[in-house]
Amino acid sequence: MSEFLSVDAFRDALHAIGERQYHDLHPFHQQLHGGQLEKGQIQAWALNRFYYQVSIPRKDLTIMSRMDDPKLRRAWMQRVLDHDGLNDHGQPDEGKVGGIERWLRLTDGLGLDRDYVISLEGILPATRYAVDAYVNFVRDHSLLEAVASSLTELFAPSIHRERIAGFEKNYAFANDSTLSYFRKRLDEAPRDVEFGLNYVLTNARTAEQQRQCLRALRFKTELLWAQLDALHHAYVTPNLIPPGAFVPADMRPTEYRR
Numbered sequence: 001m002s003e004f005l006s007v008d009a010f011r012d013a014l015h016a017i018g019e020r021q022y023h024d025l026h027p028f029h030q031q032l033h034g035g036q037l038e039k040g041q042i043q044a045w046a047l048n049r050f051y052y053q054v055s056i057p058r059k060d061l062t063i064m065s066r067m068d069d070p071k072l073r074r075a076w077m078q079r080v081l082d083h084d085g086l087n088d089h090g091q092p093d094e095g096k097v098g099g100i101e102r103w104l105r106l107t108d109g110l111g112l113d114r115d116y117v118i119s120l121e122g123i124l125p126a127t128r129y130a131v132d133a134y135v136n137f138v139r140d141h142s143l144l145e146a147v148a149s150s151l152t153e154l155f156a157p158s159i160h161r162e163r164i165a166g167f168e169k170n171y172a173f174a175n176d177s178t179l180s181y182f183r184k185r186l187d188e189a190p191r192d193v194e195f196g197l198n199y200v201l202t203n204a205r206t207a208e209q210q211r212q213c214l215r216a217l218r219f220k221t222e223l224l225w226a227q228l229d230a231l232h233h234a235y236v237t238p239n240l241i242p243p244g245a246f247v248p249a250d251m252r253p254t255e256y257r258r
Helices: 007-021 027-033 039-064 070-084 099-109 114-119 125-140 143-154 156-170 180-203 207-235
Strands: none
Touching (some): 007 207, 027 039, 070 099, 143 156
């Protein structure tokens, strides 16, 4: 891309990234949604994904620290509240429950000890590096690029609908509690992406800024893909679990081989 794109062409270019490389195309996700994974493999996915979930507010607060406009900060703050909630984990007021608590309900339903999940002791090294790279990206790049990196939300509702259907069809752990995170995001993600997309389309005023936004969104899709690469490598094939990482009860302990 060497020339400034029209708004419609720029929007299409952003969408094309998701169509080409969003992580719903990854073999691990296809196996997950298709009922082809064992319970321990799903536990490993949920455990590792929890680090991403608890880092989203850190990412969003980092973005907010770059914003000079109070109106913009107030609008972005809703994302933090969506994930952190308005009460402590386990409190009964359902209207104040955030995404982190809802994800813990998933790991509870999968039989994982909540304290162990929260400790982050069992996550893969690659998970930690990938998620931290995202937080560092929004800290070190322009505000426009940071907002653009969040636009994977463009593609999120379809993957949530697919996940809900696949889990309900294929897995005994699927119920209103364990699927509550994904159902809630069906309402939250479209609101978030409408705001973020409008910001990017409005503020990318040069061809170089458009290129930066496209690169930022590609970076985010690659980051999500890399997390699934690590899960597939550790828990599917060749089934090499790094030292210290979670070992499911239904999988033989695997010695890490150099």
